[in-house]
Amino acid sequence: MxxxxxxxxxxxxxxxxxxxxxxxxxxxxxxxxxxxxxxxxxxxxxxxxxxxxxxxxxxxxxxxxxxxxxxxxxxxxxxxxxxxxxxxxxxxxxxxxxxxxxxxxxxxxxxxxxxxxxxxxxxxxxxxxxxxxxxxxxxxxxxxxxxxxxxxxxxxxGEACGCDLLYKVVNKSLCMGCGTCAAACPTRAIEMLDGRPNVLKELCIKCGACSVQCPRIRFPKLIEEIE
Missing domain, CATH: 3.40.50.700 (NADH:ubiquinone oxidoreductase-like, 20kDa subunit)
Incomplete structure (x- = not known):
């Protein structure tokens, strides 16, 4: 046990x-x-x-x-x-x-x-x-x-925020526009604009929930196979 x-x-x-x-x-x-x-x-x-x-x-x-x-x-x-x-x-x-x-x-x-x-x-x-x-x-x-x-x-x-999502995914044109990051954010610091996440820095508490839940970060190999 x-x-x-x-x-x-x-x-x-x-x-x-x-x-x-x-x-x-x-x-x-x-x-x-x-x-x-x-x-x-x-x-x-x-x-x-x-x-x-x-x-x-x-x-x-x-x-x-x-x-x-x-x-x-x-x-x-x-x-x-x-x-x-x-x-x-x-x-x-x-x-x-x-x-x-x-x-x-x-x-x-x-x-x-x-x-x-x-x-x-x-x-x-x-x-x-x-x-x-x-x-x-x-x-x-x-x-x-x-x-x-x-x-x-x-x-x-030991550190994460919405800016990581922008740097790792959005700025590299990898975002699929699925909205998982916005749904995962506990403070509603992410809004979807034209199919892309926009991070409201004044609301972000740097919890890292958006980065961990993003499919591009969690399952990069699986997404590549699907595409």
Whole structure:
């Protein structure tokens, strides 16, 4: 039985809500895994050792030594460490600190989990959709490396925004105009104009959901075969 844990750092619990919102799909997954730790759903005080997958939501407060120790602990105890949601994957709204201001010495400093410890996968979104969470867990259980590749790249890079989509796809005339990026954006920062995505930078929270969901980035070989 695959052992899975959910750990929460500095977050709003939105990612946990998405995980719980998988409903019957979560029940299907629970037939294949054993959820051994979750601060909100279970009365377990210590994170067990030798876990297969640990889902971590929230950014790491660099002024809190307990948060730093927890980040190191989950890295040591997980075979696959997953940064769940924009805060853990790229920093999300915590990048802006207070009131959309740039960080100052008087403010607490937050960094995404991907910049504090090495993560194997990162699931973007604020919060990530229940379907993506289910698909990533299922792909990890089945060893589907092709599906997991963009999530692994996001974990390694630790940074993403709508500008990446423009640079990698639109500016290279690779966009198919499918609208997947606009549908995936949690803040509606992407609008389709004349069949092409237009990124509203003032609304973009740099979660990376658009880049990870773009078929051109996720399945380049498959798209080439179809064309």
């Amino acid at each position: 695959v052992k899975v844990a959910h750990v929460q750092l500095s977050s709003c619990c939105g990612c946990l809500v998405s995980l719980a919102d998988t409903y019957e799909k979560l029940l299907d997954i629970l037939n294949s895994i054993e959820l051994v730790y979750c601060q909100t759903l279970m009365d377990v005080r210590e994170i067990p050792d030798n876990l297969d997958i640990i889902l971590v939501e929230g950014s790491v407060c660099l002024d809190d030594h307990h948060a730093l120790e927890l980040a190191e602990e989950v890295r040591k105890k997980a075979k696959i460490l997953v940064a769940l949601g924009a805060c853990a994957a790229t920093g999300g709204v915590t990048r802006f600190c207070r009131g959309n201001q740039m960080s100052k010495p008087v403010h607490s400093s937050f960094s995404p989990l991907t910049e504090v410890v090495k993560c194997d996968l990162a699931i973007p979104g604020c919060p990530p959709s229940p379907e993506v969470i289910v698909n990533v867990i299922t792909a990890a259980l089945n060893g589907d490396a092709e599906y997991l590749q963009p999530f692994a790249e996001l974990a390694e890079k």
